Structure formats: structure tokens, C-alpha cells
Amino acid sequence: MPSLEPRRRSRARLEGDDDDQSSGSDSSKQQRRVVSRTLSQEDGDQSERDTARARRVKSSPSRVDRENGISEFQTGAIVRVLVENFVTYEHAEFKPGPNLNMVIGPNGTGKSSLVCAICLGLGFHPRHLGRASNVGEFVKHGKESAIVEIELQSRPEEQANHVIRMLIRKEDNKTKWWLNGKETTHQAVKALTNDLRIQIDNLCQFLPQDRVAEFAGLTPVQLLHETLRAAAPEQMINWHNQLKELHRKHKEMKARLDACMETLRGHETRQQGSQADVDRLREREAIQKKIHDLHSARVIAEYNTLRGLVAETKRRKQEATLKLQELEHACEPALQAVNRKREYRAKIEAVVGDRKNALRNAEAECDRLLQAIEAQDERIKHIQNKKNAEESSHTSKRSDLAKIRRTITDLEAKLQNKPPEFVGSEWNQKIRQQEHILRENEAERRTLRTQFDELRELNMRKNSDKSKLENDLAALNSQEGQKIAFLRKVNPDAAKGWEWLQEHRDEFEKEVFGPPMLTCSIKDQRYSNQIQSFLGFEDFCSFTCQTREDHKKLSTQFYKHMALSVTIRTCGSDFASFRPIMPKEQAREMGLDGYAIDYLEGPEPVLAMLCSEKRLHVSGVALRDVSNENYERIAKSGQIPSWATGGTMYRISRRKEYGDAAVSTTTRRINPGRFWTNQPVDHAERTAITRRISELDEEIQEIRTQAQETKRRTKEMDEADEPIKQQIEALRREKNELQKAATLYATLGDKISE
Known part of the structure; x- marks a missing residue:
């Protein structure tokens, strides 16, 4: 298609790769040529608008009132921006006005680059732009370093504006800072921007196009907070914080009031539920009072009833007494015979009582005599036992005397055979020497155990790294x-x-x-x-x-x-x-x-x-x-x-x-x-992982060899401790035997004298 290329080149601006980028000046010239060709029919109207714009600029007041020394710029406003070798710019200087500034141009002319320069030049991180993560990426292709210089409006009482200058080195991705012509630190620049209330990290003050989605995700409360932080004076922010605190206290007070109201309603509900119980209790009290009154009335009625019964009983008693007298008068002869028989019975009972008393006395005398006979029998048995005990004691004493004589003979023989001299300190020294060897072995054994635990933990870490590398190696396939x-x-x-x-x-x-x-x-x-x-x-x-x-x-x-x-x-x-x-x-x-x-x-x-x-x-x-x-x-x-x-x-x-x-x-x-x-498998990475796995295998094998050596050494020390323990036990037994023999020999004289 030979005819297509010239036509497209005449109406298109070629964007090359990163290795073949055109400078900012060439790009701007091409844009002017395109716009001039495209808008040729509007040249007349445009020239009139340019003339009117020039008249407006000439007639506009200056940015600084020379007589009063008052600047139209707000404190902290950007007065000038200078960039060199920054992204698409080789050298450019921008002087924004004190009011609203708009940067207009086709794509690729450096609008976003100016925004990036402002963000980086004020000391903020590239992440606030949502683009590159390293400052070195903002250096123009083919250049070693870039410069961003920003002039900020100072406060009215200050003599000159603040000038921040930043140098970006592409090779080591580092920055160097100057403030008002003197070399300074990044922290000092950040302190100045914070003092001037410049908030690049606030989306309500600085909103790059790549963070619009994040800005849209802010809640209304967050949006209000960020807006106040960006635009409101310090006093208004304090008022807002006080308002939030009062609102929080209001919510707490309302919550407590709602809780009290809920408690009051609960008490009222409980009171309404208890009203029926109160009514029933009052009815119960009325019924109990009525029962008490009835009990009182019943006593009176019972008294009247009993009073009538008493009167009736007295009347009947009188009638029975009269009838008894009549019966006694009619039965008087029979009663006299009964009385005579009672008198005879009394005489018989007196004689029978005397005889019973005599019988009881005879039985008591017989019991007394029987007890005396039994006491004599017990005395005879006691005397016989005493006699037998004395005979046994005499025989035992004769046997003890013979035994004592034999013991004296043995002690005199032992006294002739003096045991070897016993020195306890020497024996204790021997035992302590063996125990010291045991303690040294135990300390070395603890050291070996610690080394073994460290080797085991290191082996686990190496195996974990090996498993991860094996998984990475398998993932490459x-x-x-x-x-x-x-x-x-x-x-x-x-x-x-x-x-x-x-x-x-x-x-x-x-x-x-x-x-x-x-x-x-x-x-x-x-x-x-x-x-x-x-x-x-x-x-x-x-x-x-x-x-x-x-x-x-x-x-x-x-x-x-x-x-x-x-x-x-x-x-x-x-x-x-x-x-x-x-x-x-x-x-x-x-x-x-x-x-x-x-x-x-x-x-x-x-x-x-x-x-x-x-x-x-x-x-x-x-x-x-x-x-x-x-x-x-x-x-x-x-x-x-x-x-x-x-x-x-x-x-x-x-x-x-x-x-x-x-x-x-x-x-x-x-x-x-x-x-x-x-993509084909990265053989270099595969080789590196394989080499690392081989190195880990060698390290694991070395760790296992050291662990086995440590384990073998520990076992040898355990085996070596057993003879030492037996020797200590034998020394203690021999010491005890010699000590007993020396003690026994020292007490032989006392035993013989006893």
C-alpha cells in the first residue's frame, strides 16, 4: 500500500517506542501544525479571540501590589514550576496564576507529567500518583538525572518565597534536595509542606486520574473529613472535631436515656403485672380477717354450747347421786358381807408378806457365802501363777548370764583385733572426685543435647526451604x-x-x-x-x-x-x-x-x-x-x-x-x-532452583552427619557414666563399713564395762 503511508504521515503524529521518543518541543511543534491545518477555517475568529485575550492580560492587575507589598497568591500557592529532563520535558518553566489554572492539551503533551512533577517536587511518594513506584522512572529516557524546582508563596511576614529543588538520579534511584538554595533533607521539605498545609496525600486536594476510583470509593463522612482537612481553616477543623465529640456525647446520652426509658417501661410493665397479685393479696387479707372474726364468733358459740352442756351434766349428776343413794340403801346387806371379806383378805396378805421377806433373806445369805468361796478360789490361783512366774524368771536370768559371758568374751577378742584407721575426709575426697567427673559429663551432655536440638531445628528449616523450592520447580512445568x-x-x-x-x-x-x-x-x-x-x-x-x-x-x-x-x-x-x-x-x-x-x-x-x-x-x-x-x-x-x-x-x-x-x-x-x-520454561531459573536444592541436600546431609556424631557422643558419655556411678556406690559402701567398724571398736570398752 504505497499510497497509504504518505497520507497517514500527513495527518498523524507518530508515537515511537520508549527508545525512540521525541522531545517535548518537537511534540508541541507537531501539535501546532496539526491544529493550524485543522482549524484553518477558524483563523479569523481565533485571531480576534487572541487579540481580546491579549488586551485582557495587559489590562489585568499585577500579581503583587508593589505599593503595599501584598501578593495575590495565597500562602503555600505554587508560584513557579521548573522541570529539566523530566519524563517528556527537556526544559520547561510554568508560572501559574494566583487563581484557577487549567492545563489543556492533546494526549501525550505532558499534562500528567506536570502533575507528577508537582507531587514529587513537594516531597511526596510516587504511590500517590498511582503510576510508577520508583522516582528514577520519571527521568527522561537517555538522561542520567532530572531536576524539579517549585517556588511556593511564603507568608506575608516572610521576606522571600520558598524554593524547593529536587535532583533525581536515575542510576541509584535516589533524590537530593535543596531549600531556598541550601542543601537540605527530605524531612525538612516534608515539614515545610505540612506547615503550609499542602496535602498531596489528600484526594480532595490532589486527585490524579489513576486514583479516581479510590476517590469514588470514599464514604460521605470520609469525603467531608478530607474536604475540611484540605480547605477549611484550623479553627473550623477544631470546631468540626468538637462537633463530632458533642455528637458522640449526644448519642451516648440518648442511648442512656433510651435505656432509662426502657427500664421505666419495664418497671411499669412489671407494676401492671403485679397489680393483680396486689389485688389478690388484699382479697386474701380480707378473707383472713373474716376467718378471724368467724373464729372469734365460733368461740362464743362453743362457749354457749358448752355452758348448756355443763348445766345439763350437773342436772344429770344430781339425778345419778340420788339414784346411787337409793341403790346403796337397797344393797346395804350385800355391802356389809363384801366389807367383811375385804378385811379377811387384808389379814391373809399380811401373813404372805412376812413369809416372802424371810425367803428373800435366806437367798441373800446363800449368795454371800457363795461369793466368799469364789474369792478363796481366785486367791489360790493367783498364788500358783506367782510361783510359776518366779521359777521362769530364775531360769531366764541364768540363760542371760551365760549369754553375757559369751558376749564379753567376743568383745575382748574384737578388742584385740584393731580395724584399720578411718579418715572420712579422704573417702569424701575420692567420692567428690568421681562426682565431679559425673557433673562435667552432664554439662557436656547438655551441650550436646543443645547442639542436637539446634541441628534438628536447622534441618527442619532446610527441609522446608527444599520443599518450597521443589514446589517452585514443579510449578515451572x-x-x-x-x-x-x-x-x-x-x-x-x-x-x-x-x-x-x-x-x-x-x-x-x-x-x-x-x-x-x-x-x-x-x-x-x-x-x-x-x-x-x-x-x-x-x-x-x-x-x-x-x-x-x-x-x-x-x-x-x-x-x-x-x-x-x-x-x-x-x-x-x-x-x-x-x-x-x-x-x-x-x-x-x-x-x-x-x-x-x-x-x-x-x-x-x-x-x-x-x-x-x-x-x-x-x-x-x-x-x-x-x-x-x-x-x-x-x-x-x-x-x-x-x-x-x-x-x-x-x-x-x-x-x-x-x-x-x-x-x-x-x-x-x-x-x-x-x-x-x-513462554518457554526459564532454564536459568530452573538451573538456579536445581542448584539450590542440591546445595540444600548437601547441607541437610552435613547436618544429619553432625547430628549422628552428636548422638553417638551422647550415647558414649551415657555408657561411660555407668562405671563411674558403680565406683561411687562401691566407695560409699566401703566408707560406711569402715566407719561402722571404727565406731564399733571405739565403743567396745564401754560395752565391756557395762
């Missing part, structure tokens, strides 16, 4: 393992985050997905390079959340606790909502094989994130380059902003403020993709 190994090489922070995420998946509301380079794959490898040309390095290594809470929790873990430099994104739209405006059939008619998202497979939330961030659902791909006619059709349709065909990637930018004719096309060569490819 699988596609998934190769991807993880490649991720560790290109982005260690993302690899650490992925390992942590695999262990804590269940802690999130919905599933959180790892880097697309692991979770996604290409359906047709022929389109791999074209699809990867739409994505940047951070797109391949980013994490995807489905809820704001999960995004907040993951950000806290990665950024605050683990200090990782990774990208976290959240996509709230479903994958089904991302559909191309132009049907696929129409796209094929224009020379495209399809859209990039059609050749990519993976979890839908990850695909939705890529569509939201990189618009893969409207980015066309084709194996062959498009013709001039199809190129014109695609450009005029306005429905496909970018496409990758053959070895070239095209991107169309439209400036709505300049009308439909303000269109610029950017083209660049497609480089081979680093991800989503069937």
Missing part, C-alpha cells in the same frame, strides 16, 4: 506456575499481594480477582500482540474488586500494612453492559476481524474492568493492516477510537471544542507482547 514466576520477576509487589489474596479470599464480601496476566488468557494467540498493545504494564498487574468495601479493605491491607506499590481498581458495571456501538458485521466490512474483548477470556468482573479502563469492547483488531478506504471509513464513523491491525496501532483523538474537523491520529508500532504468551 505448568503454565500457571510460569505465569506466577514471571509475575515475581516483573512485579514482586503484585506477586506478594496475589499470594496474600489467595490465603484470605474468604474475608471479602465478593470475590476479589488478581492481576489479569494470571486470571485472563487469549483465545487466539495470533491476536496476542494486538490486544496487549491497548494495555499498559499496570493494567496487567492490577487487582479488581467488585464493591467499595472490598476496595477499601484491600487498599488498607496493601498500602498501609504491607506497603505494596500496586494498582487496585473497582468496576461497578456488569460486563454485559459493555457492548460495541458498531456491530461486528459492519466492523468486518471495514477490514477488522473483531473487537479486542472478543478474543480475551477470563472472569467477567476483570473483563468489565478492562472495558471500563481501556475500552477493549470498542477497540478493533485485525491480523492484516487496513486499506486507505477502510481507514477513512473507520475514522469518519467515530465509533471505534482505536484499533490494532497488522503491526501498527492507531488511536484517534477528537477535540470537541474545535469542532468535528479537529481530529488527530496517533500511530505507533506494535511491540511483541510480554504477557499472555506461551
